[in-house]
Amino acid sequence: MPADLAVLVYMSHLQDVLQLRVRYSETDQMGTFYNSRALEWFECGRTELMRRKLSLSYAELEARGVFLPLVEAHLEFQGGARYDDLLAIATTVASSGRARLRFDVQINQHSTGKAVVRGYTVHAFAAAGGKPIRPPAWFLELMDKAANAATP
Amino acid sequence: MPADLAVLVYMSHLQDVLQLRVRYSETDQMGTFYNSRALEWFECGRTELMRRKLSLSYAELEARGVFLPLVEAHLEFQGGARYDDLLAIATTVASSGRARLRFDVQINQHSTGKAVVRGYTVHAFAAAGGKPIRPPAWFLELMDKAANAATP
Amino acid sequence: MPADLAVLVYMSHLQDVLQLRVRYSETDQMGTFYNSRALEWFECGRTELMRRKLSLSYAELEARGVFLPLVEAHLEFQGGARYDDLLAIATTVASSGRARLRFDVQINQHSTGKAVVRGYTVHAFAAAGGKPIRPPAWFLELMDKAANAATP
Amino acid sequence: MPADLAVLVYMSHLQDVLQLRVRYSETDQMGTFYNSRALEWFECGRTELMRRKLSLSYAELEARGVFLPLVEAHLEFQGGARYDDLLAIATTVASSGRARLRFDVQINQHSTGKAVVRGYTVHAFAAAGGKPIRPPAWFLELMDKAANAATP
Numbered sequence: 001m002p003a004d005l006a007v008l009v010y011m012s013h014l015q016d017v018l019q020l021r022v023r024y025s026e027t028d029q030m031g032t033f034y035n036s037r038a039l040e041w042f043e044c045g046r047t048e049l050m051r052r053k054l055s056l057s058y059a060e061l062e063a064r065g066v067f068l069p070l071v072e073a074h075l076e077f078q079g080g081a082r083y084d085d086l087l088a089i090a091t092t093v094a095s096s097g098r099a100r101l102r103f104d105v106q107i108n109q110h111s112t113g114k115a116v117v118r119g120y121t122v123h124a125f126a127a128a129g130g131k132p133i134r135p136p137a138w139f140l141e142l143m144d145k146a147a148n149a150a151t152p
Numbered sequence: 153m154p155a156d157l158a159v160l161v162y163m164s165h166l167q168d169v170l171q172l173r174v175r176y177s178e179t180d181q182m183g184t185f186y187n188s189r190a191l192e193w194f195e196c197g198r199t200e201l202m203r204r205k206l207s208l209s210y211a212e213l214e215a216r217g218v219f220l221p222l223v224e225a226h227l228e229f230q231g232g233a234r235y236d237d238l239l240a241i242a243t244t245v246a247s248s249g250r251a252r253l254r255f256d257v258q259i260n261q262h263s264t265g266k267a268v269v270r271g272y273t274v275h276a277f278a279a280a281g282g283k284p285i286r287p288p289a290w291f292l293e294l295m296d297k298a299a300n301a302a303t304p
Numbered sequence: 305m306p307a308d309l310a311v312l313v314y315m316s317h318l319q320d321v322l323q324l325r326v327r328y329s330e331t332d333q334m335g336t337f338y339n340s341r342a343l344e345w346f347e348c349g350r351t352e353l354m355r356r357k358l359s360l361s362y363a364e365l366e367a368r369g370v371f372l373p374l375v376e377a378h379l380e381f382q383g384g385a386r387y388d389d390l391l392a393i394a395t396t397v398a399s400s401g402r403a404r405l406r407f408d409v410q411i412n413q414h415s416t417g418k419a420v421v422r423g424y425t426v427h428a429f430a431a432a433g434g435k436p437i438r439p440p441a442w443f444l445e446l447m448d449k450a451a452n453a454a455t456p
Numbered sequence: 457m458p459a460d461l462a463v464l465v466y467m468s469h470l471q472d473v474l475q476l477r478v479r480y481s482e483t484d485q486m487g488t489f490y491n492s493r494a495l496e497w498f499e500c501g502r503t504e505l506m507r508r509k510l511s512l513s514y515a516e517l518e519a520r521g522v523f524l525p526l527v528e529a530h531l532e533f534q535g536g537a538r539y540d541d542l543l544a545i546a547t548t549v550a551s552s553g554r555a556r557l558r559f560d561v562q563i564n565q566h567s568t569g570k571a572v573v574r575g576y577t578v579h580a581f582a583a584a585g586g587k588p589i590r591p592p593a594w595f596l597e598l599m600d601k602a603a604n605a606a607t608p
Contacts (some may be wrong), residue, residue: 024351024362025344025490029483029539032282035222035273036191036481040329047328047388058328059388070187073227080282083485084351084363121187130184130232176503176514177340177496179333181387186329192481199480199540210480211540235333236503236515336586339526339577343492374491377531384586425491434488434536 014143014150015092016049019110022085032080038107038117039073045091046103046121053093054146056139066136068101068123078115086110099125099135166295166302168201170241171262174233184232190259190269191225197243198255198273205245206298208291218288220253220275230267238262251277251287318447318454320353322393323414326385336384342411342421343377349395350407350425357397358450360443370440372405372427382419390414403429403439470599470606472505474545475566478537488536494563494573495529501547502559502577509549510602512595522592524557524579534571542566555581555591 020041028034051057058068081087088110094102101123107116125135172193180186203209210220233239240262246254253275259268277287324345332338355361362372385391392414398406405427411420429439476497484490507513514524537543544566550558557579563572581591 021351023344024347024484025492027485027490028480029485029487030219030221030282031485032221034481034483035225036188039188039191040327043328047325057388059386062387067182069182069184070227070229072229073187073225075222075225077222077224082363083366084361130182173503175496176332176499177338179338180328181331181333181335183333186331188329192479195480199477209540211538214539234515235518236513334523334525334586336525339529340492340495343495371486373486373488374531374533376533377491377529379529381526381528434486 014049014053014146015090016045016052018045018048018089018091020044020087020089022081022083022087024083027083032082035075035077038075038077038119039121041087041089041107041117042073042091042103042105042119042121045089045105045107046093049091049093049103053150054142056142061139064136065128066133066139067126067128067130069126069130070121071100071124072122073119075117075119077117079109081109081116087116099132101125166201166205166298167242167244168197168204170197170200170243172196172239172241174235174237174239176235179235184234187227187229190227190229190271191273193239193241193259193269194225194243194255194257194271194273197241197257197259198245201243201245201255205302206294208294213291216288217280218285218291219278219280219282221278221282222273223252223276224274225271227269227271229269231261233259233261233268239268251284253277318353318357318450319394319396320349320356322349322352322395324348324391324393326387326389326391328387331387336386339379339381342379342381342423343425345391345393345411345421346377346395346407346409346423346425349393349409349411350397353395353397353407357454358446360446365443368440369432370437370443371430371432371434373430373434374425375404375428376426377423379421379423381421383413385411385413385420391420403436405429470505470509470602471546471548472501472508474501474504474547476500476543476545478539478541478543480539483539488538491531491533494531494533494575495577497543497545497563497573498529498547498559498561498575498577501545501561501563502549505547505549505559509606510598512598517595520592521584522589522595523582523584523586525582525586526577527556527580528578529575531573531575533573535565537563537565537572543572555588557581 022033026033026037047058088108090106092104094104102120104120106118108114109116125133127133174185178185178189199210213220240260242258244256246256254272256272258270260266261268277285279285326337330337330341351362392412394410396408398408406424408424410422412418413420429437431437478489482489482493503514517524544564546562548560550560558576560576562574564570565572581589583589
């Protein structure tokens with residue numbers, strides 16, 4: 001098994017939960033959140049996962065010239081969420097083949113545990129201009145270290 | 153084959169293309185559109201499809217007490233789009249089992265035809281409070297009429 | 305001086321500071337936040353001010369049939385803010401004549417103190433359908449209590 | 457009177473009206489549009505004004521290295537607008553002192569003429585990195601030509 005693929009398999013141990021309140025600007029006239037906001041919450045989830053679990057914020061990753069553009073997203077809407085509801089966003093980073101990162105997300109109502117949205121996003125590795133690149137070795141090492149730290 | 157399912161199969165003939173420009177507010181610091189905007193463009197596509205091809209705007213549908221909440225969405229990001237780029241949003245309404253509507257969407261750059269995003273949204277039928285309902289007979293008849301008009 | 309106006313004058317003592325990170329979805333291709341996001345951050349500021357200082361969330365206020373629609377807003381853009389920047393949103397609630405609430409907001413970079421946006425929003429009191437109402441006595445009493453608690 | 461200020465005074469003759477429908481994503485649970493959307497509609501208004509009346513799209517202006525960052529905005533909310541309402545956005549470009557552009561906007565319901573929002577945005581001239589620049593001579597000449605063409 002190639003070294004970098006092994007690393008990606010480890011990554012499934014990396015999980016983080018973020019709490020976030022629904023903004024008024026995220027609701028719509030149906031009285032729940034507008035569907036596209038879920039993708040913005042997914043972004044909040046993976047941003048905090050990277051900061052807390054990889055010790056490398058996505059902002060720093062971009063500063064080093066590595067971008068993670070979205071190539072695919074899937075969403076299942078399971079229940080409503082109103083303005084000011086406190087949500088729990090559970091994000092797990094996992095492999096999706098070579099040169100792809102996949103974040104799986106489950107969003108629930110924090111107080112009741114009721115499911116709100118679940119889905120995933122798949123990301124490529126790219127340089128500043130959008131040109132595809134191989135995942136940098138130092139990034140894979142960072143993942144490796146984080147995954148080992150997270151393993152029980 | 154039950155009558156309403158037959159109607160839903162017909163619906164695959166119903167297609168509409170909407171032109172729309174990327175707003176500055178829809179871009180992000182990577183220089184392309186932010187991913188969640190695609191779901192908002194999908195909404196624009198199905199809104200105009202309903203107005204133009206079903207002779208019943210979604211606003212009127214809600215006014216009659218029928219809501220179409222999103223239950224599932226899928227997106228594949230195929231290429232970039234910058235501020236002010238003119239996009240062509242091709243939307244097709246199709247069956248996705250009983251009591252579900254599915255809109256398939258392909259967004260391209262209008263001038264070059266380059267693919268930008270493709271995906272679909274699946275919608276349930278619901279009453280004002282969100283309670284699931286069966287598709288109203290008059291709505292299915294409207295669909296039937298529109299599909300027949302669209303058939304060559 | 306009428307009782308309720310006196311109460312509104314007290315309110316200028318009510319201030320709260322909220323920390324919030326810039327989302328990727330809030331940036332634009334100029335590399336800073338898109339201008340309309342500031343109004344969404346203003347909302348976050350007043351939401352937390354009400355929860356923390358009035359002991360009555362805005363969600364609860366609406367649940368009691370009292371709405372605070374925006375009637376006026378002003379914004380001065382003072383400096384940039386990039387994705388993941390940590391912002392400090394200082395919000396003060398004050399009087400803006402009878403039957404109006406005014407929230408003054410100053411947003412700064414948390415780490416450097418550099419000014420980002422300042423402005424204010426003015427809100428009317430309305431019933432569920434949007435019809436203007438007088439500020440309820442119990443709300444003014446709540447404000448009064450909070451202002452007294454905040455006074456040194 | 458300096459030449460470029462004279463040009464800016466002419467500009468008050470430049471007006472454009474854009475029609476635009478309220479998106480579902482722009483509504484909120486109060487049943488009207490969320491307040492920050494007005495700033496996005498203001499952007500749509502000035503984008504089309506520039507394309508149609510100056511014969512230079514804002515995208516082309518940026519491609520030539522000239523940016524117009526927002527420095528100030530003011531909004532008065534005059535009435536509601538629901539999903540799918542057709543709005544008329546009337547935008548006028550005017551002077552706001554040297555090296556500033558000001559766009560005045562009035563948004564009304566297209567069918568009834570009922571006022572929805574009015575306000576203005578003030579813009580600086582900047583280079584790609586955000587550094588303030590003087591308005592380029594060729595831009596002022598373009599404005600001059602457009603204003604003369606618009607004068608009755």
